Amino acid sequence: MDEDPGKRFEAAGEQSDPTRLDGNAAAGILSEIFVSDLTVARATCANCGTNRALGALMVYAHGMGTIMRCPNCDAAVLRVARTRAHLQLDLSGARLVVVPSAPAPFAT
Amino acid sequence: MDSVLVPPRPRTISWQLATVVSTTIETPRARTLVLQVPGWAGHRPGQHLDVRLTSEDGYQTERSYSIASPPEASRIALTVERLDDGEVSPYLTDVLRVGDQLELRGPIGGYFVWHVALGGPVLLVAGGSGIVPLMAMLRHRAIVLETGDARMRHNVPARLLYSARSWDDVFYRNELTQLARDDETFEAAFTLTREHPAGWNGFRRRIDRMMLAEIAWPPAERPQIFVCGSTPLVESVAAELVELGHDPALVKTERFGPTGASA
Numbered sequence: 001m002d003e004d005p006g007k008r009f010e011a012a013g014e015q016s017d018p019t020r021l022d023g024n025a026a027a028g029i030l031s032e033i034f035v036s037d038l039t040v041a042r043a044t045c046a047n048c049g050t051n052r053a054l055g056a057l058m059v060y061a062h063g064m065g066t067i068m069r070c071p072n073c074d075a076a077v078l079r080v081a082r083t084r085a086h087l088q089l090d091l092s093g094a095r096l097v098v099v100p101s102a103p104a105p106f107a108t
Numbered sequence: 109m110d111s112v113l114v115p116p117r118p119r120t121i122s123w124q125l126a127t128v129v130s131t132t133i134e135t136p137r138a139r140t141l142v143l144q145v146p147g148w149a150g151h152r153p154g155q156h157l158d159v160r161l162t163s164e165d166g167y168q169t170e171r172s173y174s175i176a177s178p179p180e181a182s183r184i185a186l187t188v189e190r191l192d193d194g195e196v197s198p199y200l201t202d203v204l205r206v207g208d209q210l211e212l213r214g215p216i217g218g219y220f221v222w223h224v225a226l227g228g229p230v231l232l233v234a235g236g237s238g239i240v241p242l243m244a245m246l247r248h249r250a251i252v253l254e255t256g257d258a259r260m261r262h263n264v265p266a267r268l269l270y271s272a273r274s275w276d277d278v279f280y281r282n283e284l285t286q287l288a289r290d291d292e293t294f295e296a297a298f299t300l301t302r303e304h305p306a307g308w309n310g311f312r313r314r315i316d317r318m319m320l321a322e323i324a325w326p327p328a329e330r331p332q333i334f335v336c337g338s339t340p341l342v343e344s345v346a347a348e349l350v351e352l353g354h355d356p357a358l359v360k361t362e363r364f365g366p367t368g369a370s371a
Contacts, residue, residue: 020339021363025172027217028158031121039219055219055360 023055026066029080030054033089034099041099046092047075054078054097121216123160125209129183134279138189138237139201140176143210145184151175153244154221154334154362157184157214161196171196174241174336174362175215178248179223187279189237220362222334224252228264229325233315233345235271235337239279241362242268242336246294250287265293269323271315271341274303297323315341317348327353332360339363 023039030038039055050072057068057077065081070093079090091097126143134140151157156174177185190201204210222230222245230249232242246266253261272278278298288296299311299319311319325331333354335345342363350356 020343022220022361024156024217024220024362027156027219028121028170028172028213031213031216035120037216037218039217053219055217 019060021059021061023053023057023059023068025059025061026054026057026068026078026080029061029066029082029087032087033080036099038097038099041097043077043097044095045070045073045075045077046095048073049095121213123211123213126184126212128204128206128208128210130206131204134187135189135277137201137277138187138279140185140187141200141204141210142177143184143186143212145212148184149215150179151184151215151244152218152221153178153223153248154241155215155217155244156241157186157212157216159186159196159200160211160213161199162211169195172216173200174244176240176243176247178244178251180248180251187237187240187243220334220336220360222332224249224256224260224264226332228266229329229331230264230266231324231331231333232266232268233270233320233333233335233337234268235315235341235345236273236277237279238335238337238341238362238364239270240336242334243280243283245334246284246287249294250291253291253293261291261293267294267323267325268296269299269315269319270296271299271301271337273301275300275305275308276303315345315348317352320345320348321352324349324352324354327355330355330358332358334360334362336362337364 027037027039041054042051043054044051048070050070052071054068056071058071060067067076068078069075070077075093077093081088126145128141129144130142132140156172158170158172160168160170162168173186173188175184176187188197188200191197220241232245234242249264249266284296287294297310299313299315300308301314304312333349335342342361346359346361349359
């Protein structure tokens with residue numbers, strides 16, 4: 001269950017941080033690590049227990065990497081740091097990540 | 109030896125070269141690039157791709173751009189708006205020519221995605237270049253409904269609320285007005301926040317709660333809602349929709365941020 005479903009959109013208007021993006025914006029860097037699309041996976045925040053699709057987390061992307069934060073408590077759920085030789089993944093902020101085993105159905 | 113059924117391994121996304129096959133001016137600041145991408149695996153409406161530019165000294169920079177074309181098209185279209193202080197967009201809008209190659213990877217991101225099989229009603233809210241991924245959804249919807257029966261059309265009614273600075277800043281305006289004219293189950297509403305053509309009878313202000321209440325289906329009809337634009341617009345619209353009683357789980361957002369990420 002979502003702890004506070006409205007929370008994700010609470011920061012509106014003037015308080016808005018223009019560097020804040022959606023989880024979708026992390027899909028590229030995550031695709032360098034995972035073969036599945038992690039934006040449709042669900043993560044449970046280790047700090048507050050909120051369970052969300054990674055696409056619904058808040059993303060702060062910088063040259064050095066990407067931080068995905070919980071929309072409920074703002075804790076870092078997932079961090080990817082990019083160095084010259086490595087991608088460094090820190091998942092300690094996620095208690096559990098559940099990845100769909102089959103792609104979402106889609107017929108054109 | 110026993111045979112083991114192994115599920116197909118998901119395709120890893122890697123950088124590949126695309127070729128520009130045509131370009132179209134959309135607005136004074138935006139251009140559509142049509143790309144031929146060999147072996148493109150197909151995308152879903154709403155997905156984006158990453159573009160990577162490499163300078164002569166080896167410096168690389170990446171940006172995300174939403175895909176404007178529907179999955180049914182054989183080529184990929186991106187519409188890019190020039191950000192004057194941008195590192196990548198001025199190259200894409202002003203420098204790149206037909207026949208040039210471009211490094212990209214995708215499709216990326218399955219979260220901000222809608223297709224006809226997901227049903228409706230569907231409410232699309234765009235700010236500026238935020239129309240791009242929503243256009244892929246509308247183009248896909250129009251193609252599928254053209255070949256489907258009338259009942260299908262009434263299963264996926266769609267409404268668009270599109271905020272732009274002026275009528276000249278509206279992307280795809282002929283296509284959108286034509287779609288709205290030809291399809292009784294699609295409505296397009298525009299709000300122009302800075303300049304209005306003579307006789308303009310659309311909205312003239314930033315998207316607010318009253319405007320959303322007027323355009324959106326009632327929350328009880330549980331419309332699927334997709335909001336795309338600058339971070340402040342997206343957060344304000346999404347917050348107002350939740351205040352109006354829409355289920356946050358049905359409100360999907362794509363923020364572009366300051367660098368033009370995702371468009």
